[in-house]
Amino acid sequence: MTPLRLLARRLRFLFRRGAAEREMAEEMRFHLEMRTEDGLAGGLPADEARHAANRKFGNLGMVQAKSRDQFVFQWLEQLLQDVSYSARTLRKNKGYSIVALLTLGLGIGVNTTAFTVLNRLLLRPAPFADTRRLVHIRATSADGSEGSVSPGDFFDLRAQNTALDHVSAYYVSWLSTLAEPGQAAIRCDSISATADFFTALGIQPVMLGRAFTDQDEARHENIALLSHSFWVKHYRADPRVLGRILRTDGGFQYTIVGVMAAALDDPTLFVGTTDGLAFCTLMSGMDPRYRDRGWNSVVARLKPGVTAQRAQAELAALARRLAHDFPKSNTGRGFKTVPFPTRAMDEMGGRLVWLVMGLSGVVLLVACVNLANLQLVRTTARNNELGIRLALGCTRARLIRMLLTESMMISTAGGALGLLLAQWSNRYLAAYWKVDMPLNFRVIGFTCVVSAAAGALFGTMPALFASREQVNASIKQGARGTTPDRYRHRLRQALIVVELAMALMLLAGAGYFVRGIQRITQRDLGWRPEGVLIGYLALDHDHYGEVRDPRSVAFGDRLISEMASLPGVDAVALSNDNVFGANPINFEIEGRPPYERDVLASIETPSPGYFRAYGIRLLEGREFRDTDRPGTPKVAIISANMAQRYWPGESAIGKRIGTEDPAHQDWAEVVGVVGNILHDLEWDPRRSRYAIYYPWAQNSFRYLAVTLHSSGDPEALKEEVRKTFGRIEPNIAFSFLGAADELMAQDLMQYTVARRMLVQVAGLGLLLAAVGIYGVVANLAAERTKEIGIRMALGAQPRDVIWLFLGNGVRLALIGTGLGLAGAFGLNKALGHLLSDFPGNDPWVVGSVGIVLITVTLVACWLPARGATRVNPMDALRAD
Amino acid sequence: MAQKADLLQGTLDMLVLRVLSRGELHGWGITQKLEQLSRSALQVDEGSLYPSLYRMEGKGWIEAEWRMTGNNRRAKFYALTRSGRRQLESETESWNRMAGIIAQVMHSP
Numbered sequence: 001m002t003p004l005r006l007l008a009r010r011l012r013f014l015f016r017r018g019a020a021e022r023e024m025a026e027e028m029r030f031h032l033e034m035r036t037e038d039g040l041a042g043g044l045p046a047d048e049a050r051h052a053a054n055r056k057f058g059n060l061g062m063v064q065a066k067s068r069d070q071f072v073f074q075w076l077e078q079l080l081q082d083v084s085y086s087a088r089t090l091r092k093n094k095g096y097s098i099v100a101l102l103t104l105g106l107g108i109g110v111n112t113t114a115f116t117v118l119n120r121l122l123l124r125p126a127p128f129a130d131t132r133r134l135v136h137i138r139a140t141s142a143d144g145s146e147g148s149v150s151p152g153d154f155f156d157l158r159a160q161n162t163a164l165d166h167v168s169a170y171y172v173s174w175l176s177t178l179a180e181p182g183q184a185a186i187r188c189d190s191i192s193a194t195a196d197f198f199t200a201l202g203i204q205p206v207m208l209g210r211a212f213t214d215q216d217e218a219r220h221e222n223i224a225l226l227s228h229s230f231w232v233k234h235y236r237a238d239p240r241v242l243g244r245i246l247r248t249d250g251g252f253q254y255t256i257v258g259v260m261a262a263a264l265d266d267p268t269l270f271v272g273t274t275d276g277l278a279f280c281t282l283m284s285g286m287d288p289r290y291r292d293r294g295w296n297s298v299v300a301r302l303k304p305g306v307t308a309q310r311a312q313a314e315l316a317a318l319a320r321r322l323a324h325d326f327p328k329s330n331t332g333r334g335f336k337t338v339p340f341p342t343r344a345m346d347e348m349g350g351r352l353v354w355l356v357m358g359l360s361g362v363v364l365l366v367a368c369v370n371l372a373n374l375q376l377v378r379t380t381a382r383n384n385e386l387g388i389r390l391a392l393g394c395t396r397a398r399l400i401r402m403l404l405t406e407s408m409m410i411s412t413a414g415g416a417l418g419l420l421l422a423q424w425s426n427r428y429l430a431a432y433w434k435v436d437m438p439l440n441f442r443v444i445g446f447t448c449v450v451s452a453a454a455g456a457l458f459g460t461m462p463a464l465f466a467s468r469e470q471v472n473a474s475i476k477q478g479a480r481g482t483t484p485d486r487y488r489h490r491l492r493q494a495l496i497v498v499e500l501a502m503a504l505m506l507l508a509g510a511g512y513f514v515r516g517i518q519r520i521t522q523r524d525l526g527w528r529p530e531g532v533l534i535g536y537l538a539l540d541h542d543h544y545g546e547v548r549d550p551r552s553v554a555f556g557d558r559l560i561s562e563m564a565s566l567p568g569v570d571a572v573a574l575s576n577d578n579v580f581g582a583n584p585i586n587f588e589i590e591g592r593p594p595y596e597r598d599v600l601a602s603i604e605t606p607s608p609g610y611f612r613a614y615g616i617r618l619l620e621g622r623e624f625r626d627t628d629r630p631g632t633p634k635v636a637i638i639s640a641n642m643a644q645r646y647w648p649g650e651s652a653i654g655k656r657i658g659t660e661d662p663a664h665q666d667w668a669e670v671v672g673v674v675g676n677i678l679h680d681l682e683w684d685p686r687r688s689r690y691a692i693y694y695p696w697a698q699n700s701f702r703y704l705a706v707t708l709h710s711s712g713d714p715e716a717l718k719e720e721v722r723k724t725f726g727r728i729e730p731n732i733a734f735s736f737l738g739a740a741d742e743l744m745a746q747d748l749m750q751y752t753v754a755r756r757m758l759v760q761v762a763g764l765g766l767l768l769a770a771v772g773i774y775g776v777v778a779n780l781a782a783e784r785t786k787e788i789g790i791r792m793a794l795g796a797q798p799r800d801v802i803w804l805f806l807g808n809g810v811r812l813a814l815i816g817t818g819l820g821l822a823g824a825f826g827l828n829k830a831l832g833h834l835l836s837d838f839p840g841n842d843p844w845v846v847g848s849v850g851i852v853l854i855t856v857t858l859v860a861c862w863l864p865a866r867g868a869t870r871v872n873p874m875d876a877l878r879a880d
Numbered sequence: 881m882a883q884k885a886d887l888l889q890g891t892l893d894m895l896v897l898r899v900l901s902r903g904e905l906h907g908w909g910i911t912q913k914l915e916q917l918s919r920s921a922l923q924v925d926e927g928s929l930y931p932s933l934y935r936m937e938g939k940g941w942i943e944a945e946w947r948m949t950g951n952n953r954r955a956k957f958y959a960l961t962r963s964g965r966r967q968l969e970s971e972t973e974s975w976n977r978m979a980g981i982i983a984q985v986m987h988s989p
Contacts, residue, residue, distance in 0.1 A: 023946075027907060027956045031926065034908040058927045067930045 024064060032057055078398070082405035089406065096378065097410070100371055103768060104414025104454060107360075107367035109421030110761055112447045114360040116426050116437050118353050119446075120268075126340065127263040129202025135164070135311065135337040137298040142332030149298045150329070152291035153322065157298060157335070160318055163311040164300035166200035168193060169283060171296050172270055188230070188278035190248070191270065195282060200299045201340075209242045209258025212282045220284040224254035228262040230278040246279060254281050268435055291322075291329035293586070299340060312337055351834075352754040355513060356761060362506040363765040364450065368458040369499045370772035375407065375462035376492055377779050386466050400463045407459025408452070415451030419444065432753050465491070489780075493812055496776050500816025500853055501823060503769035507849040508824030510762035512831050516840030517755040521748050526677035526688070527579055528615030532707060532740035533714035534578065535721065537732055539702040548630065552700045559706065559728060560607060566720050568710040573610035574696050578705040579677055580743050584689060589646055590656040590667055601642065601690035602679055605699040611674055613709040621653045621672030628695040634668035635695060642690035643673045657692065668694060714739040769853070774860035777809060781864035789873045798869035802862065809861025813854045821850055892924070892932050894975060897960065897968040900942060906955040907933060933958060941967050 032053050039049030057063070090097040128134060138146040139153065149157070149169070158167040170193035191197075195212040198205035205211045206225060216223060224246050226235070235241045246254045260280065267276035286296075302311055315335035322330040379386065389399060423439055430437040465488065544552040556574045563572040584600035608624045610616075619640055628635050636657055643652035656667040676688045710717055718737055725734065745752065781788075788801055824846045832841050899905065899913045910933075911924045936942045941964030949955045960968070 023956070026954070028926075028930065030906070030953065030955050031908045031911075033953075056926070058925070063927045063930055066927065067934045 024067060028057075028060060028063065078401070079405065082402045083409065085402065086406040086409050090409065093378070096374060100374065100410045101413055101417060103367045103370055103771075104411055104451075105417030105421060106764055107364040107768070108411075108415050108418030108447060108451055108454065109425070110360045110418075110764060111357075111364055111450055112418050112422035112439075112443060113425045113429070114353070114357040114757070114761075115446045116422060116439065116443050117429055118357050119440075119442055120435060120437050122350055122353060123442075124268075126201075126269060127203060127266075128340070131340060133302040134201065134340045135300055135302060135308065136340045137167075137300065137315070138336045138338055139294055140334040140336050146336065148294035149296050149335075150291045150294035151286035151296065152288050152326075153294065153330070153333075153335075154286070154296055154298055155288040156318065156322060157300075157315075160321075161311075161314055163303055163306045163314045165303050166196045167298065167300040168195070168197040168200045169286075169296040169298050170194070170197050171283075189270075189276065190278055191280045192283045193280055197280075197299070200301050202301070203263065204261055205264070206258040207261050208239060209256070211258060216282055217284060221282060222252065222254045222284075223257045224279050224281045225258045225260045226256060226279045227260050227265055227277040229265045229276060231259045248281070252281075254279075266435075291326055308337060349750040349754070352513065352750065355509070356754060356757050359506055359510055359758065359761050359765070362502055362509075363761055363768065364454060365457075366499055366502055366506070366765055366768045366772065368454050369495050369502070370768055370775065371407075371410075371458035372461055373492060373495050373772060373776050375403075375458060376465065376488060376495075377776075379403065379462050379466040380488060382466070399466065403463035403466060404456070404459045407463075408455040411451045411455030411458075414454070415447050418451070419447055422447075429753070432749060461491075492776055492780070496773055496812050496857075497816040497819065499769050499772050500813065500857065501820035503765055504817055504820025504849055504853050505823045505827055506765040507762050507853070508820075508846045509827055509831070510758045510765075511842070511845035511849055512828055512840040513838075514755055514758050514762075515842045515845050516838045517751045517758075519839040520751055521755075523678060525579075526616060526675050529740040529744055531709050531711065531714055532614065533710065533717050533721065533738070534580075534740055534743060535706040535708075535725075535734045535737040537704050537706070537725075537734050539704065539729075539732060541702065544702045547701050548699065549702070550630070552702055553630065553697050555729070556607065556696065556700060556704070559725070560609070562724050562728060563706070563708055563721065564609075566708070566710075566717065566724065568712045568717070569708050570711060571609045571613035571707075571709040573607045573613045573707045575604055575606040575610055575705050575707065576696070576699070576701045576703055577604060578707060579614060579679065580747070585659070587690075587692060588658045590658065592646075599690070601639075601692045604691060604693045605696045605701070606693055607696040610693075610696075610707065613707045614677075615709075616677060617675040619673045619675060620651065621670070623672060624693075624695040626697075629697045632698075634666060634698060635671045636668040637672040637674055637693040638670055639676050639688075639691040640673055641676050641688060642692070643670075645690070714741075766852070766856075770856045770860065773857055774863070777805070777857075777861050778864035778867075781805060781868050785868060785871060788868045789871060789875070792869070792871075793873040798866075801869045802865045805861050805865030805868070806858065809857055813857035816857070817850045817854055820853070821846065824849070891975075892928055893936060894968070894971040895922075896929070896932060896936070897941065897964055897971065900958055900960045901965065901968055904957045904959040906949070906957050908955070910958070936964070940964075 032050075035053035035056060036046075036049045039052050040046065042049075044052065054060075137149060137157065139149045140146055148171075151169075154167075154169045157164075161167070170191050172189065172191050193212075195214050195217040198211060207228065208231075209225070211225070212223065226241065226246075231237060231241060241256055242258070244256050246256055248254065260277070265276050270277065302308065315337065319330070319334045323333060386399060390396070419439065422443075426437040426439065539552055539555065544555060560572050560574060563569060584602050586599070587601050587603075604610075606624065608626060608628075611618055611623055620643075621637070624635070624637065638652060638657070646652070647655060652670050652673055655670045657670060658667045674691075674693070677691065678688050679691075706721075708714070708717065708721065715738075721737065722734065725732075791801060791804075792798075828841055828846065831838075895914060896910055899910055899917070902913075905913060907926075907929060911926070911929060914922050914924050933942070933944075937944055937958070941961060942958045943961050944956050944958050946954055947957050
């Protein structure tokens with residue numbers, strides 16, 4: 001018999017049960033008849049012959065059962081039986097089924113959503129070959145901080161090592177501008193990399209044209225590769241793009257030699273890009289003698305057979321040699337290999353995602369506890385049925401399997417619902433991160449595993465309990481309708497305690513982050529974002545020069561005067577950067593030793609209205625004036641923390657500071673001190689970076705940030721500003737024009753999304769815990785209806801009965817919150833340790849969460865208790 | 881009637897296969913044939929025969945077909961399949977070997 005026919009037979013037996021059974025019966029009847037005839041032929045009377053045949057055959061039912069066992073997939077059959085039975089039970093208990101389904105669907109949905117984000121942003125492998133052998137090299141300083149690699153160090157790394165192949169440097173510049181003749185500038189992300197960058201990554205870099213070669217690098221060729229998406233968007237996928245010129249920052253011109261593979265379009269691939277790469281230029285012309293600071297990231301591939309440890313040891317040796325040869329720049333500097341960072345999020349974002357994942361897991365646990373409780377209640381109610389099953393010879397294993405099948409069916413349905421919910425919420429998350437959030441096989445696999453685990457978790461305990469039932473006792477007990485046994489009672493109270501403790505830790509953990517994120521988003525920046533409109537633009541090189549060009553100064557003067565006359569505008573300023581992105585660099589102070597390499601200040605070059613526009617407080621001295629112009633004495637304004645550091649106890653006014661180049665020192669006199677501001681995502685005012693301001697007119701540059709402050713809504717000003725600007729310079733457009741709030745929101749995006757997710761997760765957790773506690777207490781109360789009736793009949797006052805319940809509830813609430821508080825403080829401590837930079841710790845959050853939970857428990861106890869006291873004692877006594 | 885012997889554990893399948901190797905038979909026929917071939921020394925228990933038949937059908941060693949018997953009654957006839965014939969050969973072989981070994985041990989001085 002071929003396997004296929006065999007399977008067909010088995011399936012026939014499974015699904016066409018009736019026919020197969022009939023055949024079996026007929027076959028055995030034939031056998032019996034033949035034996036009876038045999039007996040008749042032997043001379044026995046008809047009756048006796050039939051009896052003899054039956055006796056000989058034995059118990060027909062047993063023979064059939066044994067035969068059946070041989071024939072079909074028994075487990076499958078029993079499973080189908082269990083499934084159809086469970087389906088019937090669940091259909092009958094619609095209330096239970098719906099509650100269970102929703103609880104699990106929400107719990108699993110939250111987990112699936114969190115996992116989708118985790119999977120997409122943190123777990124997705126980069127499209128690079130063998131990422132385990134890909135290393136990222138960072139420079140470390142004596143204090144342990146990590147930084148980029150300087151050009152000099154890079155060339156030595158490349159030349160003097162035997163452990164690494166394809167040592168290559170790159171940097172992401174996220175504000176590079178593309179200026180096509182006759183077209184407005186476009187802001188886009190680009191990478192500048194040495195020739196073997198893509199070889200180091202192990203990726204096929206180009207889909208059209210050619211990649212960079214070592215010869216290109218040796219000849220300092222100015223060449224570029226376009227990204228696939230950029231090529232499609234701006235060149236309409238024209239293959240004749242090869243050989244054309246790409247003009248970028250500072251009048252550079254690159255010949256386009258190729259188009260990159262589409263896999264490199266992924267915006268999460270390179271740290272520092274936001275919308276994905278636009279192009280990649282060949283890095284050339286680095287000065288190998290420059291070692292003071294670095295801006296390059298360095299990647300390399302371990303040579304075959306070389307371990308990461310050996311590479312690390314070799315780098316350490318090189319660092320020691322360099323420190324010996326170049327003590328001024330390299331003392332204390334080391335090198336460290338880290339995995340290639342390809343995540344869309346920074347470290348904090350990554351931790352937040354893991355946290356959301358972890359808290360979602362707790363929510364699911366709470367959901368499981370709820371369902372375990374419900375199941376316990378139900379199996380108690382089904383005591384009779386289960387006892388009868390056991391009495392009729394159902395094995396305990398079979399009983400457990402039957403009950404587990406039911407839980408599994410619910411959890412499977414819950415998983416399906418969870419997937420639907422995740423599908424829906426992922427659409428919003430994808431829009432936040434500007435990436436696709438696919439429900440791929442990994443996510444679906446995750447959901448399946450989680451659903452099965454949840455089903456097993458909440459189903460196992462009640463099933464074990466039910467099967468432990470003493471047959472006798474359960475049948476009798478059920479008939480008498482007394483309170484359930486102590487054991488079960490205790491177990492359910494323990495479940496409440498666990499649930500309370502878990503909910504408290506969940507809320508405290510979420511609260512830690514929500515509070516921290518709140519502190520970050522609401523911190524005192526030292527400047528005021530309200531009413532501020534910001535525009536970025538790049539003047540074109542041919543008409544306005546690069547640096548300190550009189551044409552750009554004149555243009556700036558006109559721009560300021562025109563913008564200042566717009567309605568509602570009370571301050572206008574120009575600068576080269578602004579509070580969102582000032583470059584930190586080294587500085588020197590007259591009369592002091594040369595600059596400290598690791599002490600940086602943000603350099604900003606504002607026009608006179610700047611401090612007013614941003615609301616930065618002037619603490620001492622004066623602001624810039626229109627008279628601080630090219631040709632007049634160089635002046636500077638510094639931040640308060642810098643004045644405090646260098647001139648404690650005296651005035652900084654009149655002191656002189658300069659840039660890091662001692663050979664061409666050009667001291668500027670400090671004329672004012674302003675308040676500290678927080679840059680980027682700094683949140684701790686005590687650690688805000690130093691800031692140095694030089695007047696714009698003395699340092700004009702063709703990249704401009706225009707800042708306007710108005711009394712009204714900045715959004716409403718946008719059109720006027722665009723129109724006015726168009727009159728002054730019709731050939732240039734803003735690359736960005738929007739409210740400061742909008743830029744802030746972009747910077748804080750991962751925090752706000754994380755906060756939203758955390759609040760939702762924690763809220764769901766609280767809701768589930770509250771419903772669970774209420775359910776259990778209400779059920780306990782219902783089971784004690786008779787007792788309450790007796791008490792009331794004997795003269796107990798409603799108040800006493802309520803106190804009886806409240807007392808019980810308070811005890812549980814206190815134990816649960818006590819455990820939870822201990823856990824929450826431990827958790828807070830661990831988080832504070834783990835994320836020392838994160839301002840989340842707040843004992844008030846934990847405390848108030850505890851109060852909320854105690855309140856919820858008390859209300860959950862009070863409601864059913866009050867209900868119970870309203871029962872007529874006679875009805876209660878008669879209740880089954 | 882000769883003395884009845886209990887079937888040795890695990891030998892029923894082999895005996896049924898042997899019987900069927902001589903031609904198709906229904907369940908009743910198999911019990912008759914076994915008694916006949918053993919000169920009534922073996923009594924096959926129906927409670928073991930049918931599970932054995934179904935098990936072997938499940939394994940694909942035998943296949944069944946409903947047909948008419950000689951006296952015009954419907955019965956389910958079992959026949960050996962190719963894999964059943966192979967199974968019989970291998971069981972016979974190992975049985976012979978085992979019987980030889982046991983005989984050798986029992987008859988050793």
